[in-house]
Amino acid sequence: MKDKKLWAARIVMTVLSVAVVAFIFFRSMQNADTSEQESGTFVNLINRLLCSLRIDYVVSDHMIRKTAHFTEYTVLGVFLCVTMYLYLHRRVSALLAALGAGIVVAVCDELIQLSSAGRSCQLSDVLLDSSGVLCGALIVFGVIRLITHRKKAA
Numbered sequence: 001m002k003d004k005k006l007w008a009a010r011i012v013m014t015v016l017s018v019a020v021v022a023f024i025f026f027r028s029m030q031n032a033d034t035s036e037q038e039s040g041t042f043v044n045l046i047n048r049l050l051c052s053l054r055i056d057y058v059v060s061d062h063m064i065r066k067t068a069h070f071t072e073y074t075v076l077g078v079f080l081c082v083t084m085y086l087y088l089h090r091r092v093s094a095l096l097a098a099l100g101a102g103i104v105v106a107v108c109d110e111l112i113q114l115s116s117a118g119r120s121c122q123l124s125d126v127l128l129d130s131s132g133v134l135c136g137a138l139i140v141f142g143v144i145r146l147i148t149h150r151k152k153a154a
Helices: 002-028 032-052 061-088 091-114 123-153
Strands: none
Touching: 002 061, 002 091, 032 061, 061 091, 061 123, 091 123
């Protein structure tokens, strides 16, 4: 029974990881106009929210784009790290595998943007994306450590 649960967890996490990669790649295939329109919608929404809360701060398009990069790669890092941990059962190996896979996805993501009208490939985005993967992995290992620490204390 334990093996069936492990295999089910592996399949679910692998599918979720692939789905996040597909989402990231799909967004990279959008041309610059579509991408700017979408981020512009978020910029306007957040700025209206800040104004309604009487917060004297304006969010820029650049901030929204970079935050989106980091956030989607943090989610990817969580899924990749859990997936790798389910397969490898070793924290360091899972971390390295997740980081390696995340960096490959980040590089491919930027290369995809080269073929999207008005988009560009930026090393700074690969670094930001990789940082997001690392952040997601650290969240996973923080949770694992917390759980194991609580089990030992009980």
